[in-house]
Structure formats: structure tokens, C-alpha cells
Amino acid sequence: MSELAELKKKIPTQVAVLGGGSWATALVKILSENNVKIKWWIRRKSDVEFIRKYNHNPSYLTDVAINPRKVKTYSKMVDALAGVEYIILAVPAAFIPSTLKDLNKKHFEGKKVVSAIKGMIPDENLLVTDWMERAFNLPLGQTCVIAGPCHAEEVALEKQSYLTIASPDLSLAQSFSNLLNSRFLQAHAIQDLYGVEYCAVIKNIVAMACGITRGLGFGDNFQAVLVSNAMQEIKIFLDVVYPEKNRDLNSSGYLGDLLVTAYSQFSRNRTFGNMIGRGYSVKSAQIEMNMIAEGYYAVRSIYSISRQHNIKLPIIEAVYNIVYEKANPMLEMNKLKGFLK
Numbered sequence: 001m002s003e004l005a006e007l008k009k010k011i012p013t014q015v016a017v018l019g020g021g022s023w024a025t026a027l028v029k030i031l032s033e034n035n036v037k038i039k040w041w042i043r044r045k046s047d048v049e050f051i052r053k054y055n056h057n058p059s060y061l062t063d064v065a066i067n068p069r070k071v072k073t074y075s076k077m078v079d080a081l082a083g084v085e086y087i088i089l090a091v092p093a094a095f096i097p098s099t100l101k102d103l104n105k106k107h108f109e110g111k112k113v114v115s116a117i118k119g120m121i122p123d124e125n126l127l128v129t130d131w132m133e134r135a136f137n138l139p140l141g142q143t144c145v146i147a148g149p150c151h152a153e154e155v156a157l158e159k160q161s162y163l164t165i166a167s168p169d170l171s172l173a174q175s176f177s178n179l180l181n182s183r184f185l186q187a188h189a190i191q192d193l194y195g196v197e198y199c200a201v202i203k204n205i206v207a208m209a210c211g212i213t214r215g216l217g218f219g220d221n222f223q224a225v226l227v228s229n230a231m232q233e234i235k236i237f238l239d240v241v242y243p244e245k246n247r248d249l250n251s252s253g254y255l256g257d258l259l260v261t262a263y264s265q266f267s268r269n270r271t272f273g274n275m276i277g278r279g280y281s282v283k284s285a286q287i288e289m290n291m292i293a294e295g296y297y298a299v300r301s302i303y304s305i306s307r308q309h310n311i312k313l314p315i316i317e318a319v320y321n322i323v324y325e326k327a328n329p330m331l332e333m334n335k336l337k338g339f340l341k
């Protein structure tokens, strides 16, 4: 290896992280412990000031220690983007257009964009990477997504976890995986960007359905059938909307993520659904959570896309009816019983 290459290898990679929620905080922990230099943009000025003073996020994963030598916090986004190699998007999808409204394509030139988001841009019904391509002319090959079963709370506790990094450019996915690998985290690279991105979006809706049934008093037997039927709905959707013959839906980036979200105590989407099942209104459940259940926005987009393609997805439809049409949750689940097998 040449001297210059050796030197380059020693210079820490610079990464901007946009977002101050649980997943952003967990990613900052993983990367900064791997000697990556983080420029962390957070929306609330008071949070930025708190982290600078106390080295902890005051609002999410408050126990995680932030290393000030590796992590600098910013409230002006363009300052956080200057000079970085990667930009990680970790803001819920619904807020992406407003969060990035002052940026233009120049801010992304020569940079790789990593979406850590598992949601859709509402109204436009677009995946985040698709939206980024249209909004900033960002080539898909410059983009990757972080997928796989990984709750931020477990990362904070250093529980063994696995991630799937997807990009049409496998070498980009591999390079980014290398930044994440650690003693408690293994990342692996694949190429099916839209496939894992759609699957991550739909599994959130399924987790809401699981929460609703739990809140209504259904048991484990019903939930197991619900989840296995949901996997078939994911397959039907992907085979029509984004077919790919080498996709392995049984792998952890797809099925694994569905299972963890459907069953974990940490799932925002499951918790949100559970409140609906117990009789909360959508508004009161959202206010009580202080976290974002992406499935709430996603179900409208996925329902709309499935109608455009003439695909019948009974579980998605039931959640859509409950959340957006004010349908009675028990009546919807009773209707669903007839479709499950």
C-alpha cells in the first residue's frame, strides 16, 4: 500500500447524522465508538446545548454517553454537512421534506447518503431514497439504506444485533457496513435497496396490526397467524411493485425486521397499535407516545399504492380503515378473520 493510501486509512471517516431521536442517538454511539467522526445535527437548539454541556441526549436514550472528542453537535444543518463523506438521514420520513427544505443538490454533491428511515414521504407516496433522487438529483448508486431488526434501545444496551445495508452499489453498502461492525453489531451488504426499504415500511404497519389485536385481547395464536399472513402480503406487494428474483424474504433484513417489530416491547408501532386497540384515539395515542410510529403515515401510502396496482392486502386495508376511516377496530379484526389462514 502506498504512503498516501496508508495515511488516508488512518484519517477517521466523517459522517453527518441528521436527527436527534432514538435511532440517531444509537447510530452516533455505534459509529463514534468505531472511531468515526460525527457531525450531529439536531433540530432543537436546547438539545444541542444540553449535549454540549452534559454529553447525553436529554430527550432520547438518555443513558448513552456521547464522546465529545468524536461527536460535535450542530443546530445549523449546512455546518454539519461540510466536509463529510456520508450523510445519514435519521428523521421520521414525514418530516424529511421540511427538514431538508433549505438544502439543494450542491449540498449532496460527492457525498453518500444513507437513509436510516423506515417510512414513506406522505402525500407523495415515495420511499425516502426515491424522494431524495427526485428532490436533489441524487443518483441511487450514491445511496444506501440501513435495514434489519434493530431496536435503538437494545443497541444502547449493547445487545448483540444485526443490520442489513442495501445499495445498488454493493461496494458502497460494504464500505458503510465496515463503519458499523463492532463487538455487538454485525452489518452485511446487499443490493436490494427498494425491496428492504418497502419491507421495512410495511412491517411497521403489521406491527401496528399486532398491537391493535393485542389491545383488543386477541392472543398469541392469532398474532402468529396474522404475522405469517402479513409476510405473504409483503411478498405479494413486492412481487408486483418491485420484483426481484434473487430476493430472500426469509432473511433477517426482511422477515427478521418484521418479527422484531411485531413482537418487541420496544416497538413504537406496536405500542401505538396497542393503544388504538385499547380505545385511544389516534391523536391521543400520538400525544402520549412522544415518539413517531412510522406505520401511521405509511399505511396511507401503501394502501394507495396497492390500490393503484390492484393488489388486495387485507391486513393493510384493516389498519388503514381503523386509522384513517375511523372503523371500529374489533369489527375490522373480525372481518380479517375470514381472510387469514
Ligand SMILES: NC(=O)c1ccc[n+]([C@@H]2O[C@H](COP(=O)([O-])OP(=O)(O)OC[C@H]3O[C@@H](n4cnc5c(N)ncnc54)[C@H](O)[C@@H]3O)[C@@H](O)[C@H]2O)c1
Pocket (backbone or CB within 6 Å): 019, 020, 021, 022, 023, 024, 043, 060, 090, 091, 092, 093, 095, 099, 116, 117, 118, 119, 150, 151, 152, 153, 268, 290, 291, 292, 293, 294
Ligand atoms: N428507534 C429505533 O429503534 C429505530 C430503528 C431503526 C430505524 N428507525 C427509524 O429511524 C427513523 C427515526 O426514528 P427514531 O426512532 O429515531 O425517532 P423517535 O421516535 O425516537 O423520535 C422522534 C424524532 O422525530 C423528530 N421530530 C418530531 N417532530 C418533528 C418535526 N415536526 N419536525 C422534524 N422532526 C421532528 C424528533 O426530533 C426526533 O428526532 C424512523 O424512520 C424510524 O423508523 C428507528
Ligand SMILES: O=P(O)(O)OC[C@H](O)CO
Pocket (backbone or CB within 6 Å): 118, 148, 149, 150, 151, 152, 204, 207, 257, 260, 261, 266, 267, 268, 269, 270, 292, 293, 294
Ligand atoms: O420501534 P419501531 O416500531 O419504530 O421499530 C424500530 C425498528 O424498525 C426495529 O427494527
